[in-house]
Amino acid sequence: MIKKYFTILLILLISLHVSAQVWVVPAENEGKKSPFAFSDSTRKAGADIYVSNCKSCHGDPGKNNVIQLVPIPPDPASAKMQANSDGALQYKLIQGRGTMPSFKNTLAPTDLWRVISYIRGFNEKYVQEIAKNTTGNVGSLQNSQIVLTWISESHQIQATVSGLKDKTIQPVSGAEVKLFAQRYFGNLLIDEARNTDAHGAAAFNFPIDLPGDSAGFVKLIARLSNEEAFGEVKTESNMSIGVPTYRAPLNEQRAMWNVLEKTPIWLMLAYILTVLGAWAFIVYVILQIRAISKAGSKT
Amino acid sequence: MSHNSHGHDQNSPKEENVNSRRAFFKNFGLFGAVAATGGAAIYSGYNYEKSKPGSNFVRVLTADNHIIEVPKDQFKDATVDLNQLQKQGREGLKGHRFVMVIDLAKCRNARKCISACQGAHHLRPHEYHINTLVMQESEHTAPYFMPKPCQHCDNPPCVAVCPVDATFKRQDGIVLIDNERCIGCRFCIAACPYSARLFHWEEPLMAESDKGKPYNIELNVPQRKGTISKCLFSSDRLREGKLPYCVSACPNGVYYFGDENQDAVTNGTTKETFRLSELLRVNAGYQLMPELGTKPRVYYLPAKNRLFEFKDDKDPVKETI
C-alpha cells in the first residue's frame, strides 16, 4: 500500500519537475522570425537593452555569472539558450515566467528582436532567416502611420492607422495598437492593446483621473505591435486631456522639520523673546558691577 | 625679467647700455607678444576641444523642468562646481514628489539592491542606506523579507532635530544629508524610528581614492568621517530621469519607483509603469509604522502569495564579518 502511494507520489513529483523545467512555446510563435536582418548595429542596440533589462539575472553572456534563481536563468551564450528558435526567444521575452518578467509592455517589438540579435551574436553557427511580409491588407500597405484624436464625449482616444496602397491612402484593419502616457520613468499603458476595425480605428478609454502637467497636458505615444509587418510605427502627441495637476513643493510650509527660514512663527517669537529677556537681565546685572565700582569711587 | 636686464647693464658701456636695454625690451616685447599669442591659441584650442560637441550626450533635467541634452564633457565641467552641486542638491527637482513602492511578495533577499547601493555610494558591506530585514510580526505569523530604505517621511523626525540644517527635506520630498555641514551629533540617528541612518565612525571605505573630488550632495560622495550618511533615493540618478540604483538592480521586480504627482510608478526590473493609486489599492499597500505620524514616502505591498519560499539562508551576523 505504502509502496503504491510512494510510486504515485514519485510520478507526481517527476511530472511536476518536468513541467517546471520545460517551457512550451506554441507552434505559431515557434516559427516567428525577425522582420529585419541582424547586423552589428542591431547587436549593439541589443547589447544596451540587454545590460539594462536582462543582465541583472542572466549575467554577461559567455561568462556564466548568472544569478542563482530557481529555475536558474540560462546564460545567453549557452547551448540551452541557443537551442531556442528566434520565435521561441521572442515568445519567452514577451510572456515571461516566474521570476522572468514579461517584457510585453516595456520593450518595443523591434527592441525584442534587437536583444535576440545580440544573443545570437554569441552563436557562430547561427544563420538568420528573415520574415517574409505577412499576407492580407496589412502586408500590402506601406508607410503606415497612426493619427490620434480625442473624443471628449466618451473620454476616449481614437487611433486611426492608415497606409499607402497603390498610391492611395487606405485604412489598416486588424492591426494591434498600444497607447501609452509618458511618465517620468517610463510609459504607462492606457487601457489595453486594441485591434483596428475596418476603418483603421481603435478607441482607447482614457482614465478620467490621470494627472497631467499643470495645464493638464499628457504626452501620448501610440505604437503598432506587429512590427514584423509594419516596421516601427509610432506616433507621439501632447494633449490637454489629463487632470491639471499642481502640487505645492513639499517643503513649503512652516514646520519644526523645515529649514531655519521656515520656523513656525510662535517658536521664533518664543525663542527670541525668551533669549532676549534673559540676556537683558544678565547684561543689566553686569552693568551693576560697573555701578558698584563707580559707587566705590565716590567715597 | 627685469632682473636679467640688470645683470646685462652692469657689464656694458653706458652708450651701448641704453641701446641694448631698448633692444632687449624690443626683443622681449616681441617674444612676449609671440608667447601671448601662442598661449592664447593653445588655450582657445583647448577650449574648442572642450566645447566640441561630443558623440556622447547626457540627458539633464534643468531647474525649470526641461530635459536637455548636454555633451558629456561639458556636463562634467559643470559638476566640478561645489556651489552649483550644493545649490541644485538643496533645491531638488521641481514639480515632483518621488515615491517608492516595495512589493514584499517578490523579495527573496537577493541583496542586489544593497550591493548596487553600496557600490554607488562607496560604502562598506555593513554600512546600509538600504538593508533587507527578516521580519516576523508575531510568533505564528509568517516570516518575510523586508527591504528598508530611508522612508523619506513628509514629517521627518530626523530633520526636525538637526541643529545645523545639515539634513533637510527638499521640495520633491527627498530627505538629504549635507556632509559639508554635519557636525556629527547623531541626534538624527536617535530620532529616526526606522534606523535608516548610518554614521561614519572611521575613515570611509574610499576616503583615499575620493580625495579631492567635489562633494556631490545628491550622491553623498565623497563620504566623510564623523558625519552622517543615508539613503538619498539616488537623487543624482533621478536628476537624469533614471531609476535609483537599488530599484534598477533588483532581479525580482520588488521595487516600483515614481512620481506621486503623475500617479505613476515604474518597476525597476520589468520597467513596466503602473498607476500608483491602483497598485496600492489593488494590493492593499501600507506604510511602515504610520501610527508614528512620520508620513513615509515609501509604501509596502503585503507579503502575501509570495513568489518564493521563505528561506533565511543568510546568517544576519556572520554574513558581513
Place this chain on the structure above:
Amino acid sequence: MASEVNTDFLNNKKLDSIAADILKPVGISQGFIIWMGFLGISLMGCIYAYYIQWDKGLIVTGLRDYISWGMYIANFVFFVATSLVGMLISSVLGLIGFKWVKPIARIAEIIAVAFAAIAGLVIVSDMGRPERLPYVFLHGRIQSPIIWDVTVVTTYLAISTLLYFLPLIPDLAIAKGRIGHTPKWLQKTYEILSVNWKHTPEQYAILLKAMRILLILIIPTAFAIHTVTSWLFAVTLRPGWDSSIFGPYFLVGAFVAGSAAVVIMMYFVRTNYKLDKYLTTHHFDMMGKLLVLVSIVYLYFNINEYLVPAFKMKTADAVHLTDLFVGEYAWMFWSVQLLGLIIPIILLLFRFFRKPFAMFVISTVVLIASWFKRFLIVVPTQDHPFLPIQHVPKAWMVYQPTIVETAITFGTILLAVIIITILVKFFPVIPIWEMAEEHHESDHTTQE
C-alpha cells in the same frame, strides 16, 4: 535676604575671626600642588585619549550605528544635572528664607559653575566633527532642542558665574588686606575683582538688587536647562524616551545628584580646611533632610516612569522594560535603584546617618549611582529600535564602552574637579560677609 544690610558687623571682632578662619587655607599649599599635579598628570592621559579619538574618529569608542549615544551623552546629562543644585540651594531655599543655606550657597554655586562649564566640553567630546562647533552658532536651527540646550546652558553658565561672583565681591574686599600669606598675583587679582568695593550702603543696595534679579532669573533658567536636556530624548519616538514626564523626572533627579555633590564637597571643605565651625553637623543634618526629600520625590517619578508602562507592557516598551528589570541591564538597574535611591532614603530618615561622615559616604554612593542612572536612561533604549538590528557585525549590536572613551569621560570629571579646586583654593569658600551678618544677627538666637 534682607534688602537693608546692617553694616555694623564690619567693625565687629567676629568678622576678624571669621575672615581669619576662612582665609587661612586660601593660597598655594604643598597639598594643593601635589593634588593639582596628580590631577594634571591624569588629565594629560585623558587628553591623549581625546587626541586618539580626534585622529581616528569615533570608531575608537564602543558606539556604533544603533547605540550611537553612550557614555558621553550620559555624562553630559550627569553634568547638567549636577550643576542644577546651584539653583536649588542658593535660589529656591535662599529666597524661601532658610538661613542655614548661607555657608553652603557658595559651594553649590561653585559646583554649578564647574559642571555647567564642563557640560559644554562633554558634548563636544561626543561630536563627530568637533571643529564644526561654530556651525551651531552660524547655522543654528532654532527648531532643534540641541540649539535650545546650547542657548540655555550658556545662559545658565552666565547666571551661575555672576551668582558666584557677585556675593564674592564684598569678601574679596574684606580679604584684600588679610591675605598677606598668598602670592602677589592673587592679591592683585583680589584687588581687581573686588571692583572698588568700599562696603557703602549704596553698594550693598546695588549688590542685593542685582543678586535678587539673578536669584529669580536662575529658577526658570535652571528648569529650562534640564527640561531641555531631557527633551533631547523625550522628543524622539523611541520607547523608553518617548515620555511626557521626562522634564520633571530629570529635574528632580538632578536635585538628587546635585545635593549629593554638595554634601561631598562640604565634607572635603570641612575636614581639609578645618571649617567645622561653619559647616556644622547641623548643616549636614539639614542637607540630609534635603537629600531624603528630593530622593523621595525622585522615587515617586521613577515609579511613574516605570510602573505605568510596565502595567501595560506595550510591545516595544515591554522589550525595553524586560531588559531593565530582568535582562542585560538588570544588575545595573537594581543597583542604581537600591543603592542610589531606596537604601539612602531609608538610612537618611535616621538622624544617626545624617552625621557628616555617614552623609559623605551615602552621598558618594548616590552620586556614583546617579551617573549610572543617566547611563541607564541613555543606552538601553537604543538597544531595541523599532526595527530589528540585522546583518551587521556582532559588535554593533551591543554597546561596550572602550578604554579611550572611559578615559575621555574621566578627563571631563577631572576638569570639573580642577575648576572646583582652583575656585575653592584661591577664593573664600564660605561667604564671609554673609556669615558675619548671620553671626551678628543670631548672637542672641539659638545656635547648634
